[in-house]
Amino acid sequence: MSEENFQTTGMVIDLDKERILREMGEARLCFGRSTSRLHPKMKPYIIGAKNSQVIIDLEKTYDMLVKAKEFFQNLLKEHKTILFVNVNPATNDITLEAAQKTNNPYVINRWVGGLLTNFSEISKRIKYYNELIQKNASGELTKYTKKEQLKFQKELEDLAELFSGVKDCAQLPDAIFVVGARFHQTAIKEAQKTHIPIIAIVNTDTNIEGIDYPIVASDLHRSSVEYITNFLINGNSSNQ
Numbered sequence: 001m002s003e004e005n006f007q008t009t010g011m012v013i014d015l016d017k018e019r020i021l022r023e024m025g026e027a028r029l030c031f032g033r034s035t036s037r038l039h040p041k042m043k044p045y046i047i048g049a050k051n052s053q054v055i056i057d058l059e060k061t062y063d064m065l066v067k068a069k070e071f072f073q074n075l076l077k078e079h080k081t082i083l084f085v086n087v088n089p090a091t092n093d094i095t096l097e098a099a100q101k102t103n104n105p106y107v108i109n110r111w112v113g114g115l116l117t118n119f120s121e122i123s124k125r126i127k128y129y130n131e132l133i134q135k136n137a138s139g140e141l142t143k144y145t146k147k148e149q150l151k152f153q154k155e156l157e158d159l160a161e162l163f164s165g166v167k168d169c170a171q172l173p174d175a176i177f178v179v180g181a182r183f184h185q186t187a188i189k190e191a192q193k194t195h196i197p198i199i200a201i202v203n204t205d206t207n208i209e210g211i212d213y214p215i216v217a218s219d220l221h222r223s224s225v226e227y228i229t230n231f232l233i234n235g236n237s238s239n240q
Contacts, residue, residue, distance in 0.1 A: 017062065020062060020065075020231075021058055021059070021062055023227065024058050024061065024062065024065075024217075024227065025058060026223075027221070027223040027224050027226070027227035028218055028221040028223050028224050029056065029058060029061060029217040029218055029221075029224045029227065029228070030055055030056045030058050030061075030217075030218070031053060031054075031055070031056070031218045031221060031224075032046065032053065032054030032055065032056050032203055032204030032205075032216075032218065033053070033054060033203055033204045033205040034052050034053055034054070035049045035052050035053070035054055036052070037204070037205040038054055038204055038205065039204060039205055039206055039207055039208075041207050041208050041209060042054075042204045042205075042206075042208060042216065044060075045057055045060050045061070045204070045208075045216040046204060054204045056204065056216055056217060056218075060216065061215060061216050061217050064213070064214060064215045064216060065215055065228065065231055065232075067213060068199050068213040068215055068232060069231060069232050071175075071197070071199065071212075071213055072175075072177070072199060072213075072232045072233070073232075075174060075175055076102060076233075080174035080175065081104060081105065081169070081171075081173040081174050081175075082102070082104045082173060082174065082175050082176065082177055082199075083104070083105050083106070083107065083166070083169075083173035083175070083176040083177070084096075084098060084099040084104060084105070084106040084107070084108075084165075084176075084177050084179075085106070085107045085111070085176055085177065085178045085179065085184055085187050086106075086107075086108055086178070086179035086180065086184075086225075087107065087108060087109060087110060087111060087183065087184070088179065088180060088183060088219075090220075090222060091179060091222055091225040091226075092108040092109075092179075093108075094179075094222070094225055094226050094229055095108055095179055095225075095229065096108050096165075098229045098230070098232075098233050099165065101233060102233050105165050105166045105168065105169050105173065106165035106166070107165055107166065107187070108165060109161045109162065110161065110162065111184065111186055111187050112162050112163070113186060114190070115166070115187075115190065116172060116173075116187070116190035116191055116193070116194045116196060117190045117193050117194060119171075119172055119194075123169075123170075125159070125162075125163065126163050126166060126167055126169065128159075129156075129159040129160070129163045129167060130167055132152065132155065132156050132159065133156070133167075135152075136152070136153075136156060172194060172196060173196060174196070174197070175196060175197040175198070175199060176191050176196055176197075176198055176199070177199045177200070177232070178198060178199070178200040178201070179200075179201050179219060179225055179229070180200075180201055180203070180219035180220075181200045181201065181202040181203070181206045181211060181214075181219070182202075182203060182205060182206040182219070183219075184200075188200065188210070188211065192210055197212045197213065198210075198211045198212050198213065199211075199212070199213040199215070199232070200213070200214055200215065201215050201217055201219045201224075201225065201228055202214045202215065202216050202217075202219070203216075203217070203218060203219045203220070204216070215228055
């Protein structure tokens with residue numbers, strides 16, 4: 001099947017729409033939350049329900065994916081920083097791999113309040129964490145007592161859980177990619193307050209407003225998260 005030229009804002013993306021729609025269906029992007037949890041703002045993005053489960057209109061999701069991909073790829077080409085955010089243990093390994101592949105920071109354990117809105121203070125903790133890493137690597141911590149060394153090791157572990165993915169961040173990111181808007185409301189609100197563009201997978205139980213590049217799709221099915229993530233970070237094909 002020949003590929004179709006897709007014209008978006010200032011950028012041509014060669015995509016085989018029919019193939020991608022089929023892949024999206026196979027990856028279960030279309031399965032939203034239960035009908036009882038449907039957010040009113042999501043009604044335009046659904047085509048029906050099956051066994052009390054909302055079915056998402058993949059034609060509209062496709063358009064959102066193309067738009068988000070264009071923005072995402074431009075950020076990568078311009079060597080901008082994208083903060084990957086996903087604290088769901090069921091899928092955060094996908095986010096970690098994608099962040100590392102694109103050489104970008106990530107949050108996969110717990111969102112630290114103020115990471116964006118109070119970055120000047122949080123960056124001090126990140127600096128301290130990096131200093132501890134260096135001291136530990138150089139053997140400088142061995143001059144302390146065993147009790148003190150154990151305290152430093154515990155502190156390193158605690159700080160690593162919070163800051164290991166952002167330890168190289170010297171400034172605010174240029175955008176954030178959130179896997180599951182409902183689970184990351186604090187991160188989204190902080191990005192909005194600091195005027196940082198938001199790319200987010202948004203399920204049918206969540207308000208879509210205020211998100212710059214929403215992608216209405218399942219944020220629970222692993223196959224959906226993996227497909228969308230790979231679609232964004234790769235070139236013109238989701239399978240690259």
